[in-house]
Amino acid sequence: MPKTIITEKTLPVALHEIDQWSGKLTWELYAARLASVLGEERISRYTLMSYPPLVQAFNAKKDVLRDAIQNVRDSDSDFTLDFAKEQIATLESKLARLETQLNLFREQFVRWQHNLYMMPGVDMEKLNAQLDKPLPGIRRQ
DSSP: OOOOOOOTTTHHHHHHHHHTOOSOOOHHHHHHHHHHHHTOSOOOHHHHTTOHHHHHHHHHHHHHHHHHHHTOOOOOOOHHHHHHHHHHHHHHHHHHHHHHHHHHHHHHHHHHHHHHHHSTTOOHHHHHHHHTSOOOOOOOO
8 A cells, every 4th residue: 555645644744845835836745845845755746736735735736836037126225124025025925825725725615515405305404403512622631
C-alpha cells in the first residue's frame, strides 16, 4: 500500500506553501519544495494532483501569478516594503483560497439541505432538533 503523504496535519502546510509561492509555479517545482518541507525524499506531481484542495489552490495561485506578471510594477529597493508586499500577496492568496473553499461548503450545505428535504420520511423538525444539540462535554482525568 502506498505511503500517505498528505494528511490532515500536512494539508495546511502544503496549502501554505502554495499561498506563499512567488515566481514560476509548476507541479514539479512545487512537489520538490513540498518534499523538502515535509522531509520526504520525493513527491510526484500525480500524488499531489489526487488531492482536490491542492489542485484548486494550485490553479488559483497560477491565475494570481499570471495576473501579477501582466501587472508588473516598478520594484522599490526598500527591503521592508518588499517584505510587506510579499506578506500582503501571501495573505491575499490565502484569503482567495479560503473564500473559494467557503463557497464550495455553502453549495454543499444547500445541496444536502435540499436532498434531505426531498427524502421521504425525514422529519425536518426532528432533524433540526438533533443537529442543534450541543456537543457532549469532555471528561478529562
